[in-house]
Every structure is written in C-alpha cells, then in structure tokens.
Amino acid sequence: MPESLQPEASHFIDGAYAEDASGDLLPVIYPATGAEIARLHTATPAILDRALAAAKRAQAEWAARTGAERGRVLRRAAEIIRARNQDLSVLETHDTGKPISETTVADATSAADALEWFGCLAPTLSGEHIPLSGGDFVYTRREPLGVCVGLGAWNYPTQIAAWKAAPALACGNAMVFKPSEETPLCALKLAEILVEAGAPPGLFNVVQGAGEVGRALVADPRVAKVSLTGSVPTGQRVYAAAAEGMKHVTMELGGKSPLVVFEDAELEDAVSGAIMANFYSTGQVCSNGTRVFVQRGIREAFLDRVTARMDDAVIGDPMDAATTIGPMVSARQRAIVEDYIAKGVEEGATLVKGGHRTGNEGFFIEPALFADVTDGMTIAREEIFGPVLSVLDFDTEEEALARANATPYGLAAGVFTRDMARAHRMAAGFQAGATYINTYNLTPVEAPFGGSKTSGVGRENGKAAIEFYSELKSVYVANGPCEAPF
Numbered sequence: 001m002p003e004s005l006q007p008e009a010s011h012f013i014d015g016a017y018a019e020d021a022s023g024d025l026l027p028v029i030y031p032a033t034g035a036e037i038a039r040l041h042t043a044t045p046a047i048l049d050r051a052l053a054a055a056k057r058a059q060a061e062w063a064a065r066t067g068a069e070r071g072r073v074l075r076r077a078a079e080i081i082r083a084r085n086q087d088l089s090v091l092e093t094h095d096t097g098k099p100i101s102e103t104t105v106a107d108a109t110s111a112a113d114a115l116e117w118f119g120c121l122a123p124t125l126s127g128e129h130i131p132l133s134g135g136d137f138v139y140t141r142r143e144p145l146g147v148c149v150g151l152g153a154w155n156y157p158t159q160i161a162a163w164k165a166a167p168a169l170a171c172g173n174a175m176v177f178k179p180s181e182e183t184p185l186c187a188l189k190l191a192e193i194l195v196e197a198g199a200p201p202g203l204f205n206v207v208q209g210a211g212e213v214g215r216a217l218v219a220d221p222r223v224a225k226v227s228l229t230g231s232v233p234t235g236q237r238v239y240a241a242a243a244e245g246m247k248h249v250t251m252e253l254g255g256k257s258p259l260v261v262f263e264d265a266e267l268e269d270a271v272s273g274a275i276m277a278n279f280y281s282t283g284q285v286c287s288n289g290t291r292v293f294v295q296r297g298i299r300e301a302f303l304d305r306v307t308a309r310m311d312d313a314v315i316g317d318p319m320d321a322a323t324t325i326g327p328m329v330s331a332r333q334r335a336i337v338e339d340y341i342a343k344g345v346e347e348g349a350t351l352v353k354g355g356h357r358t359g360n361e362g363f364f365i366e367p368a369l370f371a372d373v374t375d376g377m378t379i380a381r382e383e384i385f386g387p388v389l390s391v392l393d394f395d396t397e398e399e400a401l402a403r404a405n406a407t408p409y410g411l412a413a414g415v416f417t418r419d420m421a422r423a424h425r426m427a428a429g430f431q432a433g434a435t436y437i438n439t440y441n442l443t444p445v446e447a448p449f450g451g452s453k454t455s456g457v458g459r460e461n462g463k464a465a466i467e468f469y470s471e472l473k474s475v476y477v478a479n480g481p482c483e484a485p486f
C-alpha cells in the first residue's frame, strides 16, 4: 500500500492522532482497483469519551474568543487547504474513486471556500437591540450550541466535513466528526490543518466507525447538535434519536430530483445540465436530477445528443487527468446500481445506452441512459445513487410541474427554458430546497443548500447555516421598578 495514504492513526482527538487498536478493523479500499490502501480501527467507547471530553473543553475556550479571532483561524485553514489542493485531491480520489479531474476543482477547493466564507462571516455575528416601552429593552445574544456531532456520507468526504465544521466553528461550537466508514481518510487531514491554522486542540475531532459509532455519539448527553449527511432512512433514525435529548439537527438527505427540459430550451445546455445532474461523481450526488422530464417535441433530439455526448465520457483510471468517470465507491454500491438497471429493463423502460460493468478491476460501471420511463417505475421513484439517467416524456408545463412534485423527496429541481417567466414560475412551483434555472448541481458556499419534504431539515451554507449552529438568548433589561400583583 502507498505509505503516504496510511494515516498516523485512526482518529484525531485533542489536537493529535489517536489510536485504540482494540477497535474493529476498518480497511480502506481504493475503488478503482479494489486494493486495500489503509487500515484503521473503529472507535471504541474510550475513544469516543476522549473525543467528546476534548470537544467540550475546547468549546468553552473557543467560544470565549471574538468572532474576528475565530474567523482568522478558519481563513488560515482555507489558505493551507488551497496550497495543498493537489495532495488533498489525490487523497480524495483514493478515498472515493472520483476522478482527479473532479477532485482538484470540487472537493478541497469547496472546503476552502466554506472555511473562508464562514471565516469572514464570524466577526459579523451579533445580536440586536429591541426597544420597549418605559425605557425597557431587550438585547439578544447569538450563542453557540456547544458540542456538535457531524456524520458524513461517502460521496464528498472533504466537502461534507468542511460544510459542517465551518459554520459550526464560526459560531463558537466544537465538533466531533464521524466520516462515512467507506471514506475515512479525508476528514483527518481537515483536522490536522485546523490545528496548524491555530484552532485549539479538541475543537475539531475525527472518530472512525459505522452506524454504531454514530448512534453512540448522537445519544451522548454532552452533544447539543447533530448534523447528518446521509440517506433518508438513516436521517429518520438519527432525527428520532436526537429528539430523545431535544437536540438541534441538520439533516442533509437523499432525493429523486426532477429536471424539466422544455422544447424552447437551448438544447446543448440542457444536455450539459442533464449530464451534470446524473453523471458527475459517477452519479453519486444527493441533489442529482435523475428524473429528466423532456417535452415531447424534442425527445428524439435530446436522446440523440445525450447519447452522442456519452461517447465522449472517459471511463477509467481516476488518477489520469483525462478521466471523467471513475468507479462507484464500493462493490456494494455498484451492485445496488446494477439491480436498479435490471429493474428498469424488467419494468419496460428502454435502456438506450450503457449500464454495463467495465474494467478488469475496481467497481466501474458505464453511465446508463433510459428512455420511455414512466412515473410508476422503480427507477423513477427510488434514489439510485449511481449514473442512471431516466428520460420521461411530457406535454404541458402544468403536467410537468405536477409530476415533478409527485415524490416524497424535495432536495433539488431544475428547469431548462428560454422563457424566463416560465422559468421563475417553475422555480416557485417546485417543492424543493435547491432549484436551478438553465444549469444544474452548482453548490456555491454563498447559497443555502438543503432539502424540503423527506429530503431534510435545515440548511447548510449561506447565512442561513448560522441559524442552525447558534441560538438566540434574549436579555430583558428593566429601566423602572419591578411590578408584581401583590
């Protein structure tokens, strides 16, 4: 195994790497080859206790610093990440299998954006003054929640860790972060870098493990808030467990988002949108627009262009700069995707292109394009989390909107049209948290991101995230005698 990918130890606690070899073995597999590239241990109760105790102690010290001081640390961390983008991207590629052409522009860089942006916001956080009668007034204090737990999915390990850490730390909280058991390496680097940037030891800790470890963290009374990125069923379990302790939550969950392409759309842009909405990160993106509703008049032209553009996809070695499609994250995830493709064929959809295993090793699968998909088919109802694009035909705007919204999910939605009045009508009508006009799947840190309906609770990014990592205390100040009925 390449020596550089084996971290010094499994966990990062109180400013340093930590190990407890009595924890279960956690092998790290490179999805492009199936080879083991590192070997870690799952956190034991002793490790979790150390992490939570360190976070609790560090949080008090951190919250006592001014917003300007906290912001400076976050911005310094952003600079370090940018300077090390290449190494961090190589690590992300090995953790996830995503091509280096993606990881160099969308992962560590996105983490740096979040740390920089929330680092700039930190000094501006404040309360307000509310005048009342008789000279009384109330002022509010924006206070941190305390120790926050972050639970990550495997598709964007660096980005997810930073999207949670940046607003949490900006507000004066500490964090214990548990990456997905599939991709445990990247968050450790973020922890190292934050310490290097001046964060107090214990402010951001990383512990490894699967659902059991997550469950123990959520249940711990020292934890004030839980932020999960994961599937809807996991979200339901974590939300329920957090409710036991009346803990704050952010739930960034899955989806089955619609992308609506009208006849008047700029065809090549709409095809690009559909590719971004289905094949980026080999389809392993929560906000993917996997139900592509195409107005009947351009159906053939749209399918022809998607098919032709799929010929340009380069599937293969993720470390090759020319590669645009890497493997799935795991053999298990590829098997899930293959089952869905088989179900699509079985239920009568037309597999226009792709969908077959490829490569001699690793977990590769060709992107798949389905036509003649109808609303009731399994591939149109369930989140696949793989490179499977389903085209559904429609006739009218009203019909497209109704069908787009006919899902329990509500993470994202997109529309391609040259008619801007219609574009805004659709954006207003979509039951989804993140909507797009004439583009898809861009997630700048400036914009709030999160789901409606079963796709989640709360928002990450943007000023909105502050509301989910802080709370307001009101202080009533009397200016006259204190009156009582007797």
Ligand SMILES: NC(=O)C1=CN([C@@H]2O[C@H](COP(=O)(O)OP(=O)(O)OC[C@H]3O[C@@H](n4cnc5c(N)ncnc54)[C@H](O)[C@@H]3O)[C@@H](O)[C@H]2O)C=CC1
Pocket (backbone or CB within 6 Å): 151, 152, 153, 154, 155, 156, 178, 179, 180, 181, 209, 210, 211, 212, 213, 214, 215, 218, 228, 229, 230, 231, 232, 234, 235, 237, 238, 251, 252, 253, 254, 255, 285, 286, 287, 383, 385, 411, 451, 456
């Ligand atoms: N809305 C969003 O921002 C995003 C959502 N996702 C969603 O994530 C899913 C794929 O990621 P996976 O890692 O397979 O999700 P998952 O739901 O299996 O796991 C997510 C995390 O929760 C942990 N976990 C599992 N059970 C737990 C429990 N009972 N208590 C506490 N923690 C527990 C896992 O170990 C992991 O760290 C997809 O559904 C996808 O849509 C992925 C990326 C972004």
